[in-house]
Amino acid sequence: MTSETPEIKIPNIEKELVSLSEQALDKKFVKACLFTLVIYAREPRRVQYLQELVNTILDKFPCRIIFIQADVHADHEYLHVGVSNLISGQISGSAGAKISCDQISIAASPEQMFRVPSIVIPHIVTDLPVYLLWGQNPFADSDIFPFLQSFASRVVFDSECSENLKLFCQEMQVNLNKLKMELTDINWALVSNWRDLLAQLFSTPEKWDELKNLKSIVITYNRTNALKHPQIRAIYLQGWLASRLKWRYRQVDRFDSEVLISYYTDRNPVIVALSPCQSSELPSGAISSLEITTTQGTHYSVARRHQHQQAIIHASTPERCELSYTLPLPNVHRGLAFMKEIFYRHLGGHYHETLQMISQIDYKIISDA
Amino acid sequence: MLSSSPANPLEEPSRSKKSIDPCIMVIFGATGDLTARKLLPALYNLALEGQLPSHFACVGFARREKTSEMFRQEMLDAVNQFSRNKPVDLEAWNAFAEKLFYHRSEFDKEEGYKSLSELLTKLDSQFGTKGNRIFYLSTQPSYFPLVIEKLHQFGLVYDVNQEPQKWSRVIIEKPFGRDLTSAQQLQAEISQHLDEKQIYRIDHYLGKETVQNLLVFRFSNSIFESIWNNRYIDHIQITVSEDQGIGTRGRLWEEAGMLRDIVQNHMMQLVCLVAMEPPINLKADAIHTEKIKVLKAIRPLPMDSLPQNAIRGQYGPGCIQGKEVSGYRQEANVDPNSKIETYAALKLFIDNWRWMGVPFYLRAGKRLPKRATEIAIIFKDAPVYLFQKNGVKGEPNTLTIRIQPDEGISLKINCKIPGLSNLVQPVKMDFQYGSYFGALPPEAYERLLCDCMSGDNTLFARADEAMASWELLTPLLERWESEAPVDFPNYAAGTWGPKAAEELFDDGRHWRLL
Numbered sequence: 001m002t003s004e005t006p007e008i009k010i011p012n013i014e015k016e017l018v019s020l021s022e023q024a025l026d027k028k029f030v031k032a033c034l035f036t037l038v039i040y041a042r043e044p045r046r047v048q049y050l051q052e053l054v055n056t057i058l059d060k061f062p063c064r065i066i067f068i069q070a071d072v073h074a075d076h077e078y079l080h081v082g083v084s085n086l087i088s089g090q091i092s093g094s095a096g097a098k099i100s101c102d103q104i105s106i107a108a109s110p111e112q113m114f115r116v117p118s119i120v121i122p123h124i125v126t127d128l129p130v131y132l133l134w135g136q137n138p139f140a141d142s143d144i145f146p147f148l149q150s151f152a153s154r155v156v157f158d159s160e161c162s163e164n165l166k167l168f169c170q171e172m173q174v175n176l177n178k179l180k181m182e183l184t185d186i187n188w189a190l191v192s193n194w195r196d197l198l199a200q201l202f203s204t205p206e207k208w209d210e211l212k213n214l215k216s217i218v219i220t221y222n223r224t225n226a227l228k229h230p231q232i233r234a235i236y237l238q239g240w241l242a243s244r245l246k247w248r249y250r251q252v253d254r255f256d257s258e259v260l261i262s263y264y265t266d267r268n269p270v271i272v273a274l275s276p277c278q279s280s281e282l283p284s285g286a287i288s289s290l291e292i293t294t295t296q297g298t299h300y301s302v303a304r305r306h307q308h309q310q311a312i313i314h315a316s317t318p319e320r321c322e323l324s325y326t327l328p329l330p331n332v333h334r335g336l337a338f339m340k341e342i343f344y345r346h347l348g349g350h351y352h353e354t355l356q357m358i359s360q361i362d363y364k365i366i367s368d369a
Numbered sequence: 370m371l372s373s374s375p376a377n378p379l380e381e382p383s384r385s386k387k388s389i390d391p392c393i394m395v396i397f398g399a400t401g402d403l404t405a406r407k408l409l410p411a412l413y414n415l416a417l418e419g420q421l422p423s424h425f426a427c428v429g430f431a432r433r434e435k436t437s438e439m440f441r442q443e444m445l446d447a448v449n450q451f452s453r454n455k456p457v458d459l460e461a462w463n464a465f466a467e468k469l470f471y472h473r474s475e476f477d478k479e480e481g482y483k484s485l486s487e488l489l490t491k492l493d494s495q496f497g498t499k500g501n502r503i504f505y506l507s508t509q510p511s512y513f514p515l516v517i518e519k520l521h522q523f524g525l526v527y528d529v530n531q532e533p534q535k536w537s538r539v540i541i542e543k544p545f546g547r548d549l550t551s552a553q554q555l556q557a558e559i560s561q562h563l564d565e566k567q568i569y570r571i572d573h574y575l576g577k578e579t580v581q582n583l584l585v586f587r588f589s590n591s592i593f594e595s596i597w598n599n600r601y602i603d604h605i606q607i608t609v610s611e612d613q614g615i616g617t618r619g620r621l622w623e624e625a626g627m628l629r630d631i632v633q634n635h636m637m638q639l640v641c642l643v644a645m646e647p648p649i650n651l652k653a654d655a656i657h658t659e660k661i662k663v664l665k666a667i668r669p670l671p672m673d674s675l676p677q678n679a680i681r682g683q684y685g686p687g688c689i690q691g692k693e694v695s696g697y698r699q700e701a702n703v704d705p706n707s708k709i710e711t712y713a714a715l716k717l718f719i720d721n722w723r724w725m726g727v728p729f730y731l732r733a734g735k736r737l738p739k740r741a742t743e744i745a746i747i748f749k750d751a752p753v754y755l756f757q758k759n760g761v762k763g764e765p766n767t768l769t770i771r772i773q774p775d776e777g778i779s780l781k782i783n784c785k786i787p788g789l790s791n792l793v794q795p796v797k798m799d800f801q802y803g804s805y806f807g808a809l810p811p812e813a814y815e816r817l818l819c820d821c822m823s824g825d826n827t828l829f830a831r832a833d834e835a836m837a838s839w840e841l842l843t844p845l846l847e848r849w850e851s852e853a854p855v856d857f858p859n860y861a862a863g864t865w866g867p868k869a870a871e872e873l874f875d876d877g878r879h880w881r882l883l
Contacts, residue, residue: 030801030804032804032805034805060806061805061806062804062805099804192384195379195381195384196384198379199377199379199380199381199384202377202379203377203380205376208376208377208378211378211379241379244378244379245378307458307460307461309417309418309419310419310423313423323497325423325424325497326419326423327423328419328420328423329419330418330419345383345384346383348381348382348383350381
């Protein structure tokens with residue numbers, strides 16, 4: 001709960017929301033709601049990140065927000081509830097009229113978390129989808145997730161919050177087979193643009209042959225201190241390639257800040273390097289470029305042009321150098337592209353196989369990098 | 370898993386996109402309004418959002434003397450003024466403008482096509498566009514056959530059977546002919562040089578988000594589809610209302626009129642989408658097939674009782690939103706005694722099982738009080754109206770699909786006013802696209818150009834659709850041309866059209882007040 005949201009009594013939540021709505025109507029705001037979004041942040045350091053995600057969502061899709069903030073380090077017991085109005089985007093073509101949305105904020109110490117589902121459930125908007133945005137591995141949470149899971153149309157989770165990625169991948173593989181609901185792994189969604197780009201780059205039978213002869217890949221990603229596992233998207237991307245191309249995991253090594261993951265293939269070994277860079281233009285953890293080399297000496301350099309939602313590709317062989325060209329690389333960190341990825345895509349077989357592949361990696365070596 | 374995957378090991382079936390081939394787009398009539406207001410802003414927005422093929426170039430072809438550099442500057446100004454993404458991202462524009470060229474020629478000069486061919490070959494090697502071509506004919510309709518003939522003569526359009534490795538497509542702006550005979554003649558002329566698969570008859574209404582949503586609305590909401598018939602629907606009104614006059618289009622309008630400009634294409638397409646049966650799938654042919662069935666089932670207009678079924682009008686001077694505006698005959702390049710209609714209203718019947726007896730009222734007008742395009746489905750009254758007071762019945766339920774502005778859908782229902790009496794008040798359940806999906810949807814031309822580049826003609830009119838529509842309206846056009854109106858101008862600008870338009874209705878029905 002933000003410091004400016006006044007605390008209210010739990011039985012008054014609906015009354016206070018109605019009062020806020022009336023005030024908003026007086027200001028000519030329009031109220032709209034497409035779904036209920038329940039957000040759970042277990043660690044205070046994740047709150048800002050999740051709040052930014054909420055703002056991104058609200059920018060495009062008005063919804064009722066229920067923001068649950070746990071504080072695992074709290075030194076006293078508490079349970080605070082507040083309500084507020086959030087402003088979603090402007091109504092297009094309507095002379096600047098704005099859309100207001102309800103937000104219910106709940107902050108609790110660990111001892112009080114068991115009460116939270118009983119506060120959330122009555123305030124879910126009926127007949128509309130319910131999305132859970134979980135700032136931790138949802139399957140590791142026994143206080144709230146099990147109670148809300150049956151109402152959820154989709155669970156969006158942030159694998160980056162997991163303490164142990166290897167364990168997370170293993171748990172997720174088990175749960176993917178058991179769960180009936182739709183799931184979204186934010187980090188998988190955030191590399192969807194690179195997966196699409198690579199599928200386009202290698203879209204012809206001649207290029208599929210090149211894929212069989214890959215020798216090395218360098219994935220450069222933006223490393224900042226904002227994330228616990230800043231290389232997670234690079235790991236997903238290389239894990240997806242490895243699983244699609246049927247590589248066999250060999251080992252992981254580290255040289256300074258660079259991580260090298262080695263694979264066997266039927267023809268030759270492949271080395272994937274995860275190389276950090278620092279960019280103020282890119283979101284933390286975002287991939288900025290790829291360098292792909294085959295055993296025949298064909299080289300692809302793929303560099304993101306962030307402002308243009310494109311990547312520029314320079315391809316060369318030992319004999320010739322092609323004209324550079326561009327392929328679409330939409331910014332999936334914001335806007336409608338982000339919304340489509342997290343709320344509408346189905347986690348298919350590629351994700352499952354990717355988890356299988358990356359669950360073999362020794363993360364202790366990576367996380368020390 | 371890999372064995373069941375598509376041949377490309379990296380392609381995820383659920384993520385596969387329309388493939389857009391490299392290509393060059395040549396716009397004939399590139400100095401016209403359409404290019405500046407719609408086509409270039411659409412191409413720029415596609416480029417900005419990474420939707421253009423990576424190997425792409427665009428050539429403007431027109432008669433005015435200018436260089437590519439001048440053309441780029443003019444188009445930059447146009448994009449600055451008309452693009453939905455403003456201000457222009459100069460870096461993105463510069464990258465796009467590098468692929469933008471101007472080619473000056475008369476439309477009938479062979480040297481112009483010869484040098485165009487040389488330019489396109491050069492651009493192919495410069496931009497890797499692989500010989501694929503889109504020719505956008507944004508010229509006066511009389512040039513369509515000539516331009517297509519010349520394109521064929523100089524090998525710029527390909528024989529689909531002989532050159533399968535590259536493609537050429539021609540987008541033809543409306544109107545496709547002036548009447549049935551000229552449309553048939555045009556079709557005969559262009560089909561000498563083009564296969565039907567290469568012809569894209571554009572109707573930008575079909576690219577609008579709300580129009581596309583009509584199919585989703587009808588065929589994914591079973592509650593509406595089950596009452597979408599003559600048992601429950603009393604009548605349907607389709608309105609295309611413009612508050613603007615004809616502006617600088619005086620000369621063109623004098624040759625066209627409302628029936629040709631709006632009714633024959635846009636409105637008939639809307640009728641099709643409202644009235645068609647569910648297609649067997651969403652492929653282009655399946656949808657076209659259902660639309661043509663509707664057009665063929667429309668009852669011909671009865672020539673012996675035309676005033677009860679078709680009304681025309683022309684605006685005189687008046688006031689729009691407090692501002693005085695001139696009449697049609699006072700507009701630039703308009704005959705001061707013009708007999709051309711700026712308003713048309715029709716009553717149509719579709720003689721099939723679903724729609725027998727349900728009138729479709731269509732009206733389109735210039736200089737009406739406001740800009741609004743909508744489809745209204747007016748349902749029948751309840752069989753016994755229990756809440757009648759003083760002989761006054763309640764309002765009929767009305768489902769309104771607003772196409773522009775404020776795209777959305779509303780349903781009017783009757784509701785009890787709180788209190789001891791049984792007073793009834795109509796209320797609206799309203800869905801506004803803008804309120805839920807704040808982002809501005811792509812412009813219709815963006816969607817349609819993208820579809821053409823990927824070879825999808827679902828949202829373009831097929832030849833038989835254009836012919837069926839002309840077949841229906843040509844007798845009316847001929848009658849109107851042979852019998853000059855005696856009462857023009859018959860409505861003042863800023864009013865809802867001629868009084869006679871009310872005479873289309875009987876049984877207490879009336880035009881909706883928008």
